[in-house]
Amino acid sequence: MHLNFKTRLLRDPWFVSGGAVSAFILIFLLLSPVLVVHDPHDMAFTPFSPPSAEHWLGVNDGGMDIFSELLAGMKNTLYFGLFTGLVCLVIGSGAGLFSAWFRGIPDLVIMRLSDVLLAVPAVMILILLAAFFRPTPLYLALILAALSWPTIAKVVRAQTLAVKTGLHIHASRQMGASGLYIIRTHLMPELYPLYLIGFASKARMAMFMEVSLSFLGLLDPGRKSLGMMINYALRYYYLDIWWNWLLPPVVCLTLLIMGVTFLALSLEKVFDPRLKEIM
Amino acid sequence: MRRTGPGSNLLAYALAALVMVHAGYLLPRMLPGDFVSAIYSSSHVTLSAAQEQELRSYYTAQDGFGRYLKDLVTLEWGYSYAFLSPISRLILQALPWTLLLMGSAHVLSMIAGFLAGVEAAWRRGSAAEKSGVGIMTVLQGIPEIGTGVILLMVFAFYLGWFPAVGGETAYAELSGLARFTDILKHLALPFTTLFLAYFPGNFLLTRASMVMILKKQYLETARAKGLPSVRVRYAHAARNALLPMVTRFGLRIAFMVTGALVIETIYSYPGLGTLLFNAISQRDLPLVQGIVLFSSLAILLINIALESAYGFLDPRVRHAS
Numbered sequence A: 001m002h003l004n005f006k007t008r009l010l011r012d013p014w015f016v017s018g019g020a021v022s023a024f025i026l027i028f029l030l031l032s033p034v035l036v037v038h039d040p041h042d043m044a045f046t047p048f049s050p051p052s053a054e055h056w057l058g059v060n061d062g063g064m065d066i067f068s069e070l071l072a073g074m075k076n077t078l079y080f081g082l083f084t085g086l087v088c089l090v091i092g093s094g095a096g097l098f099s100a101w102f103r104g105i106p107d108l109v110i111m112r113l114s115d116v117l118l119a120v121p122a123v124m125i126l127i128l129l130a131a132f133f134r135p136t137p138l139y140l141a142l143i144l145a146a147l148s149w150p151t152i153a154k155v156v157r158a159q160t161l162a163v164k165t166g167l168h169i170h171a172s173r174q175m176g177a178s179g180l181y182i183i184r185t186h187l188m189p190e191l192y193p194l195y196l197i198g199f200a201s202k203a204r205m206a207m208f209m210e211v212s213l214s215f216l217g218l219l220d221p222g223r224k225s226l227g228m229m230i231n232y233a234l235r236y237y238y239l240d241i242w243w244n245w246l247l248p249p250v251v252c253l254t255l256l257i258m259g260v261t262f263l264a265l266s267l268e269k270v271f272d273p274r275l276k277e278i279m
Numbered sequence B: 001m002r003r004t005g006p007g008s009n010l011l012a013y014a015l016a017a018l019v020m021v022h023a024g025y026l027l028p029r030m031l032p033g034d035f036v037s038a039i040y041s042s043s044h045v046t047l048s049a050a051q052e053q054e055l056r057s058y059y060t061a062q063d064g065f066g067r068y069l070k071d072l073v074t075l076e077w078g079y080s081y082a083f084l085s086p087i088s089r090l091i092l093q094a095l096p097w098t099l100l101l102m103g104s105a106h107v108l109s110m111i112a113g114f115l116a117g118v119e120a121a122w123r124r125g126s127a128a129e130k131s132g133v134g135i136m137t138v139l140q141g142i143p144e145i146g147t148g149v150i151l152l153m154v155f156a157f158y159l160g161w162f163p164a165v166g167g168e169t170a171y172a173e174l175s176g177l178a179r180f181t182d183i184l185k186h187l188a189l190p191f192t193t194l195f196l197a198y199f200p201g202n203f204l205l206t207r208a209s210m211v212m213i214l215k216k217q218y219l220e221t222a223r224a225k226g227l228p229s230v231r232v233r234y235a236h237a238a239r240n241a242l243l244p245m246v247t248r249f250g251l252r253i254a255f256m257v258t259g260a261l262v263i264e265t266i267y268s269y270p271g272l273g274t275l276l277f278n279a280i281s282q283r284d285l286p287l288v289q290g291i292v293l294f295s296s297l298a299i300l301l302i303n304i305a306l307e308s309a310y311g312f313l314d315p316r317v318r319h320a321s
Helices: A002-011 A013-030 A066-102 A104-119 A122-133 A137-148 A150-164 A167-174 A179-190 A192-215 A226-234 A242-271 B010-030 B035-040 B049-060 B065-073 B087-122 B127-140 B144-158 B176-213 B217-224 B229-266 B272-281 B285-313 B315-320
Strands: none
Touching: A002 A013, A002 A242, A013 A066, A013 A242, A066 A104, A066 A137, A066 A150, A066 A179, A066 A192, A066 A226, A066 A242, A104 A150, A104 B010, A122 A137, A122 A192, A122 B010, A122 B229, A122 B272, A122 B285, A137 A192, A150 A179, A150 A192, A167 A179, A179 A192, A192 A226, A192 A242, A192 B144, A192 B229, A226 A242, A226 B144, A242 B127, A242 B144, B010 B065, B010 B285, B087 B127, B087 B176, B087 B229, B087 B272, B087 B285, B127 B176, B144 B176, B144 B229, B176 B229, B217 B229, B229 B272, B229 B285, B272 B285
């Protein structure tokens, strides 16, 4: 069954293209210690110098090497997304499993709480917190995750309720398995497509948020980010810098988001049986 | 998606509104030390001693939550020192532009996405449908910032077809039709960016729901009765694809507002997003707080309105409750 999914994933053009784009970005980032010769915070170069052998993408208005900035920003955006996605996944699947397993009052409380959180516009809370407290990106990621786990929790809960009534669960309970054992060995592995789908969509959302917040100037200006680069470059778009300063972060951001989007889409398509007939 | 009757989620929305309002009240009062001088020291705005005192007392006033709520309702949202204007006036000035931009982008992308989705599902398997789905999926992967910057560079900077900044030509004092076309010209690029961001999602979702609906037996009945195919498509099938689109809109609106903030800033469109951006860069905290609170309450209101639209759109929801 797993093998079947694997071959179907590998045959899906969206999975292949999304995977290729993501792999390309990862290799690019892994090679960054070799590629980057300048410190992205080093302001020692001539501002607005055009691309040269030493500065592949030129130098920005503050005298910093754009190529090193680009790699540092991409790394920050990617980490923010992956970390938020992971925390969302842990809280969301934990809450979903918990409320489906115990039902009753815990279920009611968790589901009402997620209804409220779904109604709260997360970006507004983030803007407010970022403007007043200037938290580090780590805290922002945690807050974003704390606000956006409910969609994962709802999906995991629904699927757990469906799996819970299965005969194999009854059988293992009959044989005296503890609740924890059943959750660990029978429920959690069976839900794994949901983790992948949830993780990918949350990571995408978080990367988009990070770029937007840094574009709006809400994150620490000393921390490199694609959004901040786009914002700074846009101020000089009438100069002839657009192709070496403005375009690279835009293209990198688009590739980053596109890769994750295609992966999420293809996972959903392959693992959700209802979608099989549509595509 | 769990379908609950209208009203059951009202409590959640009310609680969420309370959370937002209370956060606006509580956060500034939780800040340690003299944050007014700490934050305004890095701002371009210089405050006189009296203004600084006033701001400090605004934030540390122990009037209680009741007073805060009363001020909120009576539009007493404080005073912006960066713009030297009451906050409520600034917000109400910017609001029509945001409504124009986001409203037109949403309404048109929903109508166009819906029609295109219905037609695509009807022509399932054709080359046009397949390439349409492919193109829309690729478009869905492009973030608004990317489209916005590229459109700005190509159509405003290189070709010069459309203006790059603002909502209308400043000091032009145009009237009547000339002003209308001027506004439309300024709207074109930000509108196109948002349209390109929203259209693919609406198209793909409508198409997916329609493909499922078209398999239903009642459609075979409708066709067997000899009804014209337009009537089968829209009166019998497409109505059922409306509800998922409305649900998606409600779930994604907070996310879409984030994109609109960025797009308004890129084109310096005089709406709430640009106002927020300026407030942030000037460290004008009362204004940031006012905009955030105003937009969150607006988002909640839209969600509540959508919730009550369910029953109107789908009689099954109405009769179930």
